[in-house]
Amino acid sequence: xxxxxxxxxxxxxxxxxxxxxxxxxxxxxxxxxxxxxxxxxxxxxxxxxxxxxxxxxxxxxxxxxxxxxxxxxxxxxxxxxxxxxxxxxxxxxxxxxxxxxxxxxxxxxxxxxxxxxxxxxxxxxxxxxxxxxxxxxxxxxxxxxxxxxxxxxxxxxxxxxxxxxxxxxxxxxxxxxxxxxxxxxxxxxxx
Amino acid sequence: xxxxxxxxxxxxxxxxxxxxxxxxxxxxxxxxxxxxxxxxxxxxxxxxxxxxxxxxxxxxxxxxxxxxxxxxxxxxxxxxxxxxxxxxxxxxxxxxxxxxxxxxxxxxxxxxxxxxxxxxxxxxxxxxxxxxxxxxxxxxxxxxxxxxxxxxxxxxxxxxxxxxxxxxxxxxxxxxxxxxxxxxxxxxxxxxxxxxxxxxxxxxxxxxxxxxxxxxxxxxxxxxxxxxxxxxxxxxxxxxxxxxxxxxxxxxxxxxxxxxxxxx
Numbered sequence: 001x002x003x004x005x006x007x008x009x010x011x012x013x014x015x016x017x018x019x020x021x022x023x024x025x026x027x028x029x030x031x032x033x034x035x036x037x038x039x040x041x042x043x044x045x046x047x048x049x050x051x052x053x054x055x056x057x058x059x060x061x062x063x064x065x066x067x068x069x070x071x072x073x074x075x076x077x078x079x080x081x082x083x084x085x086x087x088x089x090x091x092x093x094x095x096x097x098x099x100x101x102x103x104x105x106x107x108x109x110x111x112x113x114x115x116x117x118x119x120x121x122x123x124x125x126x127x128x129x130x131x132x133x134x135x136x137x138x139x140x141x142x143x144x145x146x147x148x149x150x151x152x153x154x155x156x157x158x159x160x161x162x163x164x165x166x167x168x169x170x171x172x173x174x175x176x177x178x179x180x181x182x183x184x185x186x187x188x189x190x191x
Numbered sequence: 192x193x194x195x196x197x198x199x200x201x202x203x204x205x206x207x208x209x210x211x212x213x214x215x216x217x218x219x220x221x222x223x224x225x226x227x228x229x230x231x232x233x234x235x236x237x238x239x240x241x242x243x244x245x246x247x248x249x250x251x252x253x254x255x256x257x258x259x260x261x262x263x264x265x266x267x268x269x270x271x272x273x274x275x276x277x278x279x280x281x282x283x284x285x286x287x288x289x290x291x292x293x294x295x296x297x298x299x300x301x302x303x304x305x306x307x308x309x310x311x312x313x314x315x316x317x318x319x320x321x322x323x324x325x326x327x328x329x330x331x332x333x334x335x336x337x338x339x340x341x342x343x344x345x346x347x348x349x350x351x352x353x354x355x356x357x358x359x360x361x362x363x364x365x366x367x368x369x370x371x372x373x374x375x376x377x378x379x380x381x382x383x384x385x386x387x388x389x390x391x392x393x394x395x396x397x398x399x400x401x402x403x404x405x406x407x408x409x410x411x412x413x414x415x416x417x418x419x420x421x422x423x424x425x426x427x428x429x430x431x432x433x434x435x436x437x438x439x440x441x442x443x444x445x446x447x448x449x450x451x452x453x454x455x
Contacts, residue, residue: 006413009346010406013353014361018402020354021361029384040391047399063347067354070323072199137310138270138303167388174392179399186403 004190012056015044016063023068029163033156038164042087043172049095050176051187057095061087078137082122082130089121090114090165107173115165122161123153199259199318205250206435208320212329214436215317218443222313225447226306231455235305241446242309249320256312256319263311267304274300323355325428332430345421353409361402368397 019041026039041064049057064087065080097110131149176183202208207215229235246256280295317326331348338344369377377390 006418007407007410009350010353010410010413011403013350014357014402014406014409016350017354017357017361018398020358021365021398024362025365027387040395043395044399059347059350063350063354067323067351067358070318070326070355071358072318138307167384171388171391171395174388175395178392178396182400 008052008056008190011051012048012059012063015048016060016067019044019060019064020067020071023064029167030156030160033152033160036156036160038160038167040168040171042090042168043175045087045091046094046172047179047183049091050098050183051190054092054095054099057091058088061091078130078133082125085125086118086122086161086164090118090168093117094169104173104177107176111165111169111173115162115169118165119158119161123158126157127153199315200322201249201251201255201319203250203320205248205320207245207249207316209435210320210439211430211432211436212321212325213333213430214432214439215321216326216329216333218439219313219317221443221447223310225450226309226313228450228454229302229306231453233453234450234455235302237446237449237453238309239305242312245316246312249316251319256315259315259319260308260311263307267307267311270307271300271304274303324352327351327355328426328428328430345424349421357402357405360405361398364401365394365398368394 022043023039023041026037028034028037030036042061045057045060045064048060061084065084069077069080091114093114094107094110097106097113100106101109127149131152226238229238246253249256275292275296276290278296278299279293280299281293283291284294284297285292321329327348330351331344334342334344334347372390372393377393378386
């Protein structure tokens, strides 16, 4: 009992490490919004969520962002918070669907739901929280105008999150089909 | 992969290096808040003096600190010009290509980009002078009160230190795997998104499998050495608030007091 708890801790720690490493390999997708970057750091969180519970996925998302901040020098804490929120909005639906229904089909449904929840959730959060905070830090009032915010959300943030959800989801699905037996064997050894 | 700086820490023995990491985190936290209160030449001057004083006290070469700030330079310059163009206050100083530049805009642009610069400079001081492990220890201590509401502070800190320990290892491993794949003709750096997606999967599979192996070995090794969770565990590096930390707090309080005196 005790040892499986410790093993769980070390596994979550190593998965967070992979997430941080993958965060370094990021790339922009929309040329006009170069600050919105895609990386595959949600994949380890998804694996944690499948192996254990959705909470484990949230832990990996949190650790990943804290470590990334510490490691790169705390340049952009708001970016880390928004990445954390986006991660949760994506990862929790996917893993919940998987635990409820199992199988590849439940993952596909989960990824679709996760992408939608991330796109809508991040749109709302950006409109009401992150864009106003950024505009306050940089003191650019124009950035907090409703029309400008609306344009940024509809032209930049929502399309970006949909693309991100699809890309990360597809990579994860391919990876899952390759690792499926391995994941299920590991899963069985923890229960 | 080579252009990633592995950690920001610069070893040293300056007064800033020797401060308790908790002191640094708390001071920087409040600095980030109070920097928004500056609104006059004198108050900005005070903060500039404080920040550069800290930067000099770290005894790290200024070029090195500046190099760490490179990703933000562009943003600072961008903010400056945006304010220069958008603001329409004060008198017209001069016109560039029949575009009037106002005196208010110049002041606005300078003060906002200066504030931005100070924020980044001071926060980068933490990671420049503190090892990630020290930061983790400090976070564990600062979050101690949360234990009362059953928040697993020790477990989180343990995961953070394990994770930090393995970042360089896994970075190396990723590089090794990607080189092995590249030698077989895989291209990670360019090409359309579809090809990048195909390239990442063969990178992830060995990474996950080896990470699990490491996690299992580590858990077994910890178990064998009698790890039993956070209760009653002693520390190799004890954090102690010393007189230099108290003086730092006092000095910072004086700076903040002066900041409010010099506000317009």
